[in-house]
Amino acid sequence: MxxxxxxxxxxxxxxxxxxxxxxxxxxxxxxxxxxxxxxxxxxxxxxxxxxxxxxxxxxxxxxxxxxxxxxxxxxxxxxxxxxxxxxxxxxxxxxxxxxxxxQVPQGRGEAVLASIRGDFESSLGGVPRVELLDGGVALLELGPMLFPLDWSAEALGAALTLVSRAQALVVDLRGNKGGDPDAVAFVCGHLLDERTHLNTMHWRGGTRIEQSWSPAHVPGPRFGGSKPLYVLTGADTFSAAEELAYDLQQLGRATVVGERTRGGAHPCEGWTVHPHLEVTVPFGRAVNPVSGTNWEGTGVQPDVPCAAPDALTHAHKLALAELAELAE
Known part of the structure; x- marks a missing residue:
């Protein structure tokens, strides 16, 4: 009908x-x-x-x-x-x-939720691609953003469980424009062996701080903290996606391959001020426990710089070489 x-x-x-x-x-x-x-x-x-x-x-x-x-x-x-x-x-x-x-609804945070719902539905919950490459290397693309965890936990958990069996993993964030810090912690929980301090948020006024940690337990098996891990970045990688790359890089857990990211480290909230206009205002700043700073304005600097379209090829070769070295 x-x-x-x-x-x-x-x-x-x-x-x-x-x-x-x-x-x-x-x-x-x-x-x-x-x-x-x-x-x-x-x-x-x-x-x-x-x-x-x-x-x-x-x-x-x-x-x-x-x-x-x-x-x-x-x-x-x-x-x-x-x-x-x-x-x-x-x-x-x-x-x-x-x-x-x-047109977007009134209310704090409502505009962005309304605007991203279609992207969530059309991207399999923010996991548009999972693939097994040659040599036992898995590719996991996260995008176009890290959606709110209460939406995306099932999709992220299923994808991360699937790639946990791979010998090496490439996480593609080249087209990821940001999202939910809780989703960042959830993903990190699958890529580390234990609960780990990832970030500290300093809120406006400096009187309140809030630490972000990876979860102590995750649904399903972990990929873990020892197998080769590569993260792909590009000029469009932004906000929470940058945090994911930066956190893993600063912990020495991942090698970042690609281009410098956009450079947005301040968590923000949005308010509708007109049926078609939303003001987004950062109300805190991130401080990484390893570096003592963040990626605001500078972006995440790749460990292996290359053009974003070539990053997957480079990372795959590096992963295969690392696996060969480990096998000796």
Missing amino acids: TTSSAAKTPPTPLLPASVAPVIDETVRLLTENYVFPDVAEQLAGLLRRRLADGAYDVEADGTGEPDCTDETAAAERLARLVTADLQSVNGDRHLRLKHHAE
Whole structure:
């Protein structure tokens, strides 16, 4: 039986008069939540000045008159302008006004959950590829992101159990744009032998810290902490995916192969400020227990630099060579 699809909600025009409330709410969320209060005050002043100067006037058609008919172009333009200003002081890539083509719900964190649900369903729960390569080397691709663990634990657990039997493992994060730190810890639990301190989050104000550890127990067998492990990265690898690569690298557990990552280490939260716009504001900073720092702004530096499209070939050769050496 064929059923008709529900009619989409018509787009909400982004009129010049509606820009000011978006900026005002962005400023409020920024000053109340950003991990660096002094930077938040600088940026708040910048956004207010830019608004007063007319820098955010919506003129999407280039004629000098607001283009009220093309809401998508207007909202996208505002998102680009505000994001550029938000990132102008310290280059924090998590600090942004994000445009969503489809309308997103109100509420803290609701916009991102709504926007990623389709990616979760179409990527087998964030595990789009598991493959056995020549020589007993397994390939596990995680992407397009590390989804919330209450969504993805079953898929991740099944995939990690499957590759646990391999002699060596390549984890592909080249197209992974971030996600849930709890999923990072879950994956690490399968790639280490015991509960391990991975990261420490320092929240805004410096009065509260929270440690992240890999779990003491995982469902199913572990790949473990001794067999050869390689992690692939690229210029699109971001946020929680960078943490996974960085944590394993700093522990000396994995060899990172590929390109330097984007460099976003601050955990953030999002708030809907318009039906198509979400403000994301970092409220903490990560500190690795080994390095004493993080990958913010610098990205994860690969141990074996190469072009991202060639990283799998390089890692596979390295894994085979390591296995041959171990067999001698």
